[in-house]
Structure formats: structure tokens, C-alpha cells
Amino acid sequence: xxxxxxxxxxxxxxxxxxxAADALVQKAKNAGLKPIPESKSELYxxxxxxxxxxxxxxVELGKKLYFDPRLSKSGLISCNTCHNLATGGVDGVDAAxxxxxxxxxxxxxxxxxxxxxxxxKQFWDGRSxxxxxxxxxxxxxxxxxAATKEHVEKVIxxxxxxxxxxxxxxxxxxxxxxxxxxxxVIGIFERTLVTPSRFDKYLAGCDKALSKEEKEGLKIFIDxxxxxxxxxxxxxxxxxxxxxxxKYKYAHIGDFKGDKNGMVKVPTLxxxxxxxxxxxxxxxxxxxxxxxxxxxxxxxxxxSDKEAxxxxxFFGALTGKKPYVRYPMLPPSxxxxxxxxxx
Amino acid sequence: xxxxxxxxxxxxxxxxxxxAADALVQKAKNAGLKPIPESKSELYxxxxxxxxxxxxxxVELGKKLYFDPRLSKSGLISCNTCHNLATGGVDGVDAAxxxxxxxxxxxxxxxxxxxxxxxxKQFWDGRSxxxxxxxxxxxxxxxxxAATKEHVEKVIxxxxxxxxxxxxxxxxxxxxxxxxxxxxVIGIFERTLVTPSRFDKYLAGCDKALSKEEKEGLKIFIDxxxxxxxxxxxxxxxxxxxxxxxKYKYAHIGDFKGDKNGMVKVPTLxxxxxxxxxxxxxxxxxxxxxxxxxxxxxxxxxxSDKEAxxxxxFFGALTGKKPYVRYPMLPPSxxxxxxxxxx
Numbered sequence: 065x066x067x068x069x070x071x072x073x074x075x076x077x078x079x080x081x082x083x084a085a086d087a088l089v090q091k092a093k094n095a096g097l098k099p100i101p102e103s104k105s106e107l108y109x110x111x112x113x114x115x116x117x118x119x120x121x122x123v124e125l126g127k128k129l130y131f132d133p134r135l136s137k138s139g140l141i142s143c144n145t146c147h148n149l150a151t152g153g154v155d156g157v158d159a160a161x162x163x164x165x166x167x168x169x170x171x172x173x174x175x176x177x178x179x180x181x182x183x184x185k186q187f188w189d190g191r192s193x194x195x196x197x198x199x200x201x202x203x204x205x206x207x208x209x210a211a212t213k214e215h216v217e218k219v220i221x222x223x224x225x226x227x228x229x230x231x232x233x234x235x236x237x238x239x240x241x242x243x244x245x246x247x248x249v250i251g252i253f254e255r256t257l258v259t260p261s262r263f264d265k266y267l268a269g270c271d272k273a274l275s276k277e278e279k280e281g282l283k284i285f286i287d288x289x290x291x292x293x294x295x296x297x298x299x300x301x302x303x304x305x306x307x308x309x310x311k312y313k314y315a316h317i318g319d320f321k322g323d324k325n326g327m328v329k330v331p332t333l334x335x336x337x338x339x340x341x342x343x344x345x346x347x348x349x350x351x352x353x354x355x356x357x358x359x360x361x362x363x364x365x366x367x368s369d370k371e372a373x374x375x376x377x378f379f380g381a382l383t384g385k386k387p388y389v390r391y392p393m394l395p396p397s398x399x400x401x402x403x404x405x406x407x
Numbered sequence: 408x409x410x411x412x413x414x415x416x417x418x419x420x421x422x423x424x425x426x427a428a429d430a431l432v433q434k435a436k437n438a439g440l441k442p443i444p445e446s447k448s449e450l451y452x453x454x455x456x457x458x459x460x461x462x463x464x465x466v467e468l469g470k471k472l473y474f475d476p477r478l479s480k481s482g483l484i485s486c487n488t489c490h491n492l493a494t495g496g497v498d499g500v501d502a503a504x505x506x507x508x509x510x511x512x513x514x515x516x517x518x519x520x521x522x523x524x525x526x527x528k529q530f531w532d533g534r535s536x537x538x539x540x541x542x543x544x545x546x547x548x549x550x551x552x553a554a555t556k557e558h559v560e561k562v563i564x565x566x567x568x569x570x571x572x573x574x575x576x577x578x579x580x581x582x583x584x585x586x587x588x589x590x591x592v593i594g595i596f597e598r599t600l601v602t603p604s605r606f607d608k609y610l611a612g613c614d615k616a617l618s619k620e621e622k623e624g625l626k627i628f629i630d631x632x633x634x635x636x637x638x639x640x641x642x643x644x645x646x647x648x649x650x651x652x653x654k655y656k657y658a659h660i661g662d663f664k665g666d667k668n669g670m671v672k673v674p675t676l677x678x679x680x681x682x683x684x685x686x687x688x689x690x691x692x693x694x695x696x697x698x699x700x701x702x703x704x705x706x707x708x709x710x711s712d713k714e715a716x717x718x719x720x721f722f723g724a725l726t727g728k729k730p731y732v733r734y735p736m737l738p739p740s741x742x743x744x745x746x747x748x749x750x
Contacts, residue, residue, distance in 0.1 A: 131493055133491070133498075134499065138500070139499050139500055140488070140498060140500060149734060149736075150474055150735055151476070151737050156477065156482050156747060157481070157747045165507050165508035165749070337739060338739040340740065349742075349746065350742055386736050389733070390731065390732070390734065391492060391732040391733065391734040392493055393729045394493045394494050396494075396495065396680060397499065399692070404499060406508070406510070
């Protein structure tokens with residue numbers, strides 16, 4: 065008889081657990097949390113650019129250019145320098161540092177390129193509508209890659225393999241690649257940098273994908289109101305006031321005040337345990353502190369050490385599988401390629 | 408009858424061509440030019456380190472560390488910054504530039520890491536006997552990665568995945584990786600960076616591997632005496648006087664005078680068309696000029712424009728197949744990982 069009781073108990077527990085799990089998933093969905101679609105066609109609907117469709121040829125070319133330091137004035141800095149695919153898509157320093165070792169003048173931190181496609185806007189002040197447009201910025205910014213459009217166009221057109229790849233990718237035998245074309249294929253490559261995680265499996269119905277502790281963290285994350293900004297597929301990516309209700313204790317670092325309405329782009333929380341330091345000015349080095357500051361400044365709630373720890377545990381489920389990247393072998397420079405200029 | 412004559416003529420020509428080809432291969436071998444062995448076991452005999460054998464686990468770990476900018480003081484510079492595997496194993500600038508955008512104080516150019524294993528010594532002044540020893544230099548050099556041994560050891564031991572990988576690679580559950588261990592696995596990874604080319608196929612007996620023009624270039628390369636320094640598997644890699652007989656016209660750039668005997672390491676010519684600029688001080692941007700200067704300063708011979716062009720054509724056959732490199736996803740930092748210091 066004992067065995068039977070245990071068995072019934074187990075079934076009953078499973079039933080309760082299943083109901084609770086369903087309830088939490090439903091709660092997460094109601095709060096606006098969305099998965100990266102498992103289906104490739106669904107995913108492509110989300111990440112594609114209708115004006116410049118994703119194709120393998122464009123992605124491969126974009127990858128090369130993403131890694132090519134010759135696009136920069138110095139020949140030493142590529143997109144991957146600040147948005148390093150090996151380290152969570154970021155550089156790990158507080159303020160982005162580029163040409164001539166110059167830090168970002170507003171002390172802005174490099175956001176991760178992973179899942180950036182899911183953001184509604186690009187840049188901390190949301191001034192860019194998409195990744196193709198965004199990619200034009202850092203290449204030209206004086207403290208980043210410091211190049212001119214003309215430099216980039218000269219480099220690309222001095223390397224026959226690049227010209228050939230553009231012609232092939234756009235099926236245009238007369239193509240003379242422009243600066244915009246370069247930024248466009250870089251943006252297209254970046255669109256593919258999505259990292260499905262256990263959290264997506266969980267939202268898709270796999271209850272076991274999260275541990276009990278991660279579910280507890282998720283529940284606190286929702287109940288505290290973090291989801292009011294960290295929602296959608298990106299768990300972030302919209303423009304929000306910052307600080308909203310409290311004072312940001314590191315506000316003296318840098319002079320960034322958001323867009324003209326004081327709105328700041330909400331960073332994605334995907335892979336957040338890999339993208340320290342935190343906040344637009346990279347002032348915070350532990351995720352627990354970041355969580356607690358967010359409670360104070362944005363929600364006006366106190367998040368205890370224990371709660372922050374549990375939310376952190378949930379964040380572990382947001383660490384995603386990175387796309388397989390074969391390190392590109394870049395076509396060699398020619399005598400026509402502009403020489404690097406380190407000044 | 409006409410058909411028959413043609414056929415006989417063709418056979419006769421093939422015969423002559425075969426003899427001439429054999430003669431040139433023999434001439435190349437007699438001049439000390441050696442192939443990268445096709446056989447894996449033969450290759451391993453050449454590249455292995457008897458004191459620290461190459462294994463897959465060490466190579467994979469070494470690759471991660473080669474790409475890891477957290478070994479540097481700033482967190483921004485990795486081995487791959489100056490020895491970029493995407494661009495011929497070099498950085499493409501005249502003087503290596505590292506921490507705080509500081510150029511090498513002697514204006515020394517970053518040599519390629521590809522096939523560096525075949526060199527007799529490492530560094531331009533040959534002060535290092537092997538790649539494991541060499542790897543310790545740039546990590547600590549103030550104008551390069553600017554790290555201390557302690558910094559590197561703190562970084563590695565703060566990242567549990569790295570410690571685990573070291574323990575596994577060395578089958579030592581008590582291992583606490585040291586700075587030397589880090590440099591050792593980086594060196595081991597570098598040993599695998601060899602690039603077999605058409606020239607190796609040619610030396611191995613495949614006459615068709617080189618075009619007629621490339622063979623002409625090879626013949627001039629040998630006849631002019633370039634092989635007196637550019638020989639062996641690396642087509643370089645020994646210590647030689649520089650300049651030997653003439654004056655180096657860019658001698659005023661930088662203050663490098665070689666080792667205490669005025670000897671300078673001969674750069675490999677493998678992939679030389681991808682590793683501009685040329686010479687220890689990166690003063691020369693076209694291979695034709697480099698070839699002609701070498702004739703004057705080292706051999707006391709004049710190499711005409713046409714001859715230089717042909718030698719360049721031969722160099723094209725030295726462009727090798729690069730190893731397949733999956734871009735590594737590095738284990739994340741922890742709260743114990745030292746923060747980057749850009750000063």
C-alpha cells in the first residue's frame with residue numbers, strides 16, 4: 065500500500081507542478097515576455113530586413129567586413145573590437161575605447177551586438193532605426209573607427225575579392241560598392257546574431273528547461289515590475305525614461321542624459337551575465353548591484369539581496385547559444401589599398 | 408601523317424618539360440628550399456614541442472587564450488590584435504601598436520604568426536628560442552598588452568572554465584594555472600598555424616602546381632641568391648646580418664640594429680603577399696620594392712623591375728591554405744576577474 069500512496073502523491077505533485085508551471089509561463093507571456101521563435105521561418109520574419117533581404121552571400125560578406133580592421137582609419141579597429149563576438153558581443157570595458165585610445169566622449173558603454181536585432185531602436189539614445197543605419201555610426205565616429213565614407217569605399221574597391229563578392233551578393237555585375245552597401249551587409253550579418261536560450265524553450269512549453277530556482281527568480285522578476293521595461297523578445301530594446309523615479313547613484317560618470325526627452329534605450333537582458341559592466345556608462349560591475357539600482361531608480365521598489373540573487377539565477381537561463389562563427393580569412397590588400405593612418 | 412607528327416612532337420615536348428621541371432625542383436631542393444610535409448606525422452615531427460606535446464585540448468585552450476583580450480591590462484588587446492589570423496597573421500601597420508595606442512619603441516613591425524613555428528628563433532633579434540617563450544613577451548610588454556604575470560594568473564584563475572580546461576588538458580586535477588602555462592598553450596596553438604601552399608605540392612613532385620611564370624620567378628629567386636637567407640621550410644627564420652653589403656635606405660626609421668652581433672631574423676616568405684608592410688620597421692609597402700632593396704642590401708645585385716615582378720609572381724605560390732579557425736566563445740568573467748585598466 066505504501067508504494068501506491070507514494071505513486072498517487074507523485075502524480076498529485078506533478079499535477080500541481082504542471083499547473084503552477086503553466087501559470088508562470090502564462091504570467092510571463094501576459095507580462096510581455098516573448099521567445100526567440102524555434103521555427104526558422106518564424107525567426108526570419110522577425111529578423112529579416114524587407115528592404116534588403118538576408119541571404120547567405122550577404123551574411124558571409126557582412127561577417128568579413130564586421131571583422132575587417134581595414135575599414136577603420138588606423139587599420140586596427142573593427143566592429144568586433146568593441147562588439148567582440150567572443151565575449152558576449154561586448155568589449156568588457158566601461159566606456160567604449162577606439163581610435164587613438166580615445167574613450168567615448170559621453171562615457172557610453174558598448175551594448176552587445178547579440179540579439180540587437182530585436183531592439184526597437186539602436187544606440188543608447190535610440191537615434192538609429194535599425195542595424196544597417198547603426199553600423200554607419202561607429203565606422204565614422206572619431207573616437208571609434210574614425211574613418212570617412214571615402215576611406216571605406218577606397219578600401220573595398222581596392223580589394224578585388226570584395227568587389228566580386230558584392231557583385232555576386234547583389235547579382236549586379238556593375239556594382240561599385242558604396243559606404244552604405246558596406247554598412248548594409250554588416251547590419252545583415254548582425255541580424256543573424258541571435259542566441260536562443262533555455263528561457264525560450266521554457267516559454268515554448270518545456271517546463272524542465274528552467275530549474276526551480278530560475279522559476280522563482282522569473283516570478284520575482286515579473287512581480288517586482290522589471291518586465292515593464294524588460295519585455296518582448298529582447299527583454300529590453302524600447303525607449304524609457306531613466307532614471308524614472310529615483311536617483312542614479314553613478315549619474316556623475318559621463319554626461320549622457322538620453323534623447324531629447326530624456327529617454328534611454330533599455331538594454332537586452334539576454335546574455336546579461338556575460339556583458340558586464342552594466343548601464344549606459346558601465347559604472348556597475350556586478351549584476352546584483354545593477355538589479356537593485358534598477359529597482360530603486362526605475363520602479364521605486366526595494367529589491368533585497370536575496371531577491372537580487374534569485375533574479376540573477378533566472379538571468380542564467382537567458383545565456384544563449386551563440387551562432388557558429390568561422391573566423392574569416394580576409395582578402396588581402398593591394399597596392400591601391402589606402403595605408404593605415406594611426407594619427 | 409600530319410597528325411602523327413603533332414603527336415610525336417607533343418610527346419617530345421612533354422619529355423623536355425618533365426626534365427626541365429625535375430631540374431628546377433632539384434635546383435630548389437639543392438638550394439635548401441623545403442616543403443611543409445604533406446604527411447601529418449611528418450608535419451608533427453617538425454612542429455611538436457617534445458617538452459610539452461601538442462594535444463587537441465591544449466590547442467583548443469591555447470586558441471581561446473590567443474583570442475582573449477582579458478589577458479591584457481586594458482582588456483582590449485589579444486595576441487590576435489597584432490597577429491590577426493584574418494589578415495595573414497599580421498596587423499598591417501608599420502610599427503606594432505598596443506596599450507594606450509603606443510607604437511613599438513624601436514618601430515618594429517609585427518611578424519606573421521603563420522608558420523612562425525618553422526623559424527629557428529623568435530623576435531626580430533632572435534632573443535627567444537621558441538613560440539612558448541616568445542608568447543610571454545608581448546603579454547608583458549608595456550606598449551603591447553602591458554600585463555603583469557600576476558594579472559594574467561588572476562584572470563585565468565578567476566574564470567572556472569579556464570581552470571577546468573587546464574586541469575583537463577594537463578590531466579592534473581590540482582593544477583593552478585600559472586603565467587607560464589598560459590604562454591605555453593598559446594605557443595602550442597601557434598605551432599599548428601601552418602599554411603601548406605602550391606609550392607609545397609610542387610616540391611613534392613607535382614609539376615603542375617606552379618605556372619610557367621611562377622617557375623620562372625622561382626628560378627630567378629634561386630639564381631639571384633635570395634635562397635642564401637630565404638631557405639628551409641619557412642623560406643626564412645634564421646639570423647643573418649642586415650644590411651649585409653649595401654645600405655638600407657629606410658635605416659633612419661626606428662633604432663633597431665639587430666642582436667648584439669647585428670644579426671636580424673629573416674622573415675618567412677610564406678604568405679608574403681598578405682603581410683605588408685615589409686622589413687623589421689615596416690617601411691616598405693610594395694613587395695617589388697622590398698625585393699629590389701634586398702638584392703642591393705643583402706646580395707649586392709641589381710634586380711630589375713621585370714625580375715622583381717617575376718619573383719613576386721612566384722611568391723603568389725607561397726600563399727597557403729590557412730587552418731580552419733572556429734571563432735572561440737570565451738568563458739565569461741566573474742566577480743573575481745580583475746577589472747580592465749586602460750591607464
